Amino acid sequence: MNDHRPAPAEAASASPAVSSSARRSAEKAAEEAAEVRRFWGRLGLPGLIDVHTHFMPERLLNKVWEYFDARGPLTGGLAWPISYRQQEAERAAVLRRFGVRAFTAMLYPHKPGMARWLNDWAAGFARRTPDCLHTATLFPEPGVETYVREAIEAGARVFKAHVQVGAYDPAGELLRPAWGVLAEARVPVVIHCGSGPAPGKHTGPGPIARVLARHPRLRLIVAHLGMPEYEDFLGLAERYREIRLDTTMAFTDFTEALTPYPRRALPRLAALGDRVLLGSDFPNIPYPYLHQLRALERLDLGEEWLRAVCHDNAAELFGPV
Template sequence: MNDDEVPGFWAGLGLPGVFDVHTHFLPPRMERRVWAHFDSAGPLIGREWPIRYKLSLPERMAVLGKLGVRGFSALAYAHRPGMAADLNRWSLDFAARTPGCLRSATFFPEPGVLEHTRAALEAGAQIFKVHLQVGGFDPRASSLDPVWGLLADAGTPIVVHAGSGPVAAGFTGPGPLGEVLARHPRLAVVVAHLGAPEYADFLSMAESFPRVRLDTTMAFTDFFQDMAPFPPGLRPRLRDLGLSGKVLLGSDFPNIPYAYAHQLESLANLDLGDTWLRAVCWENARDLFGMTPRG
């Protein structure tokens, strides 16, 4: 499948498009730095990673429009103190002027983190992102406990990069996030990348906690299978989770080293059925966010 064939893919499933919960739009200065890090195959990446859609903002929006990505996110994440509040202002403003974009926010363990998070919620944040690998912080930090409690009460989804791929660092792996969930079992966590490479552990987490979900970001693509192959024996569990609303489409657009279509093709090649594909590519995110994205 190539990108020109993506509209035929979702139309063939009877869908109005796809809903991608894991895309990135950043303030220009931060975006340039992130892209430079990918270009250099930095230490948290560990391999060559040529970005396929390193385009201007209007060009990237045009790509999403042609693909039929009707709902998407602008997942920025703070990796040091003093970033989150500014990132939230930028991301929320971006969503306000960008049809189909979820109002996105982030947080970091620092003085004022509870106030910053509450302010983002009051401004309408629909989804948060934290990156335990890049941020290098412990999600069990005492300063974050009231934040997790606030988000659990609000029911707002948090996309968490908690798996140890592509490079284990800091507080990745199922243990730290699992301890947070033991204290806050109603957190609406979306585990990024299906929790690669600790797939089985994070599938168990989604099976055990009522609001834990997973996103498919980069999973099953040739690029990711080389680094962290998904065990075929886990596919029945993945199918059941998808059909129960707990697996969501994610891509990492624009920071992917292959065509967007390859993510969708990789999911279709699992042969888990059209009902599963409809749920993962559209229905589960639509139901989670209680919205009908732009047509």
Template sequence: MPVCEPVGETVHDHTSEVADVAAFRERLGLDALIDVHTHFMPQNVLDKVWAYFDSAGPLTGRPWPIRYRIEEQARVGQLRAFGVRRFTSMLYPHKPGMAAWLDQWSADFASRTPDCLHTATFYPEESAPGYVADALAAGARVFKSHIQVGDYDPNDPLLDAVWGLLEDAGTPIVVHCGSGPAPGRFTGPDRIAALLARYPRLPLIVAHMGMPEYAEFLDLADRYPRLLLDTTMAFTDFTESDIPFPRDAVPRLRDLGDRILFGSDFPNIPYRYLDALEALERFGLGDDWVRGVVHHNAATLFGLG
């Protein structure tokens, strides 16, 4: 595994971590992991994302040293070295006229990266139903909606046809809709509740366990059997210090264990990939629960065998 010099960062040699992640998998009897929340996007877009984290912007308010700031193929190789069997290319627009271009880039990335689940995105605009239909026809397996960065209401009428298409297709949508690390104008469980009241079969994957509204999004999962949640950044020391998961809700994690998926936010995390995995053991929910989260649940969702 090559070690690349990241701009403005200390070089990390991840060789020993590869062995530690392998040991984690071996303890669970798993040959592989599935990570539903990883970021690959055009380099000029990713550079802007990294610059934002470097500035400790208003949505973070704390130092955020990106640990895996390495070139694209090295990042792909890093996930493979960790034993990640399938991953995603989460990407998202922040203005009109951007999503279709991102979808084209992501389709090309998926075509040259067969272990990446073909990912697409959208934005509330007149052209959205057309390019979402095109992405589905091209084989998109998962979509990303970032309500906080996109600064849009998921119930915007311009998205009605999009949600209908995705509900009918049964294609999962990873949606950043919780109000952490800082609230947006349209974040929070109420707007997602309104969306699901209209499209109850939508297979939404609530990113970051819906932090900080953990309990409210678990309530929605109780009501809507196709709603899932991903663990991205949840339960880690980094997050627990500011947005702790409520201890009285831990039994609900066990009850909903088959609808919780592992996500990491790789490469944009300020700690080791291993930390995100070991955080899943924080509450002592057992090896079967962890195996489901890091592999089995996503394998079932995406029909990976």
């Protein structure tokens, strides 16, 4: 009989290597957590609020990771290693070690019939994860107004919309009543509507401008600062008081190499300092979490701006966390 199990001596010699690797990984994680805490501690903050983190059913998240691994079209064909490929409980624990006081469960459907199921899952996740802002989603389909109302009544505090992945027109008639419900309820919507990392048929500022013309009080949080149409989305934020921008992946080395933020626009971003929110895309980022924070810091827009972006703006928008 062929027995491929290692001999006792071989097993003993392999064990220290495994333990050493695990120990180095744990030490590296502890060092990063300490650095993240030092970052917000220096600013005099009680912690961070991250409005753009991804939690979703594990099977679905694994599919998302497989898509990144395969360099699917919506990634722009980029190499995109996932830095925090861990189980749900450990990912939440990582954020807590960083001192993230509140985070979100950004989840999104790519076809009809998914949104209500995802909202049911997200409600359960919020119940077992008190530091997660109860998140919901939507898709242009019959009944969307009904399940958006139901999610709000169940306690949803933020919605996620993904125009690129969903490949839909946000200004289409099917979503019109749902936007009205959200505007009336004043529930924010984090929306990926910019054309990065790969454009879609309905991405860009045009469709969102049409939505806002109908619903000027809708609280949209434009993900990724609207990458790569940064200045167009700045213009919408300057025009509509309820528009906000999240920093997800912006100014990092990864993004700056592809779609750099125009330095001429930084004064405009600074002037909107009360409506810029920290987002990270955790865990689906190809670099350490700390890098996003340092990327914001090196803009040199001042500690007051950093405090507002990393905590205070979100605390004001969402209330007690």
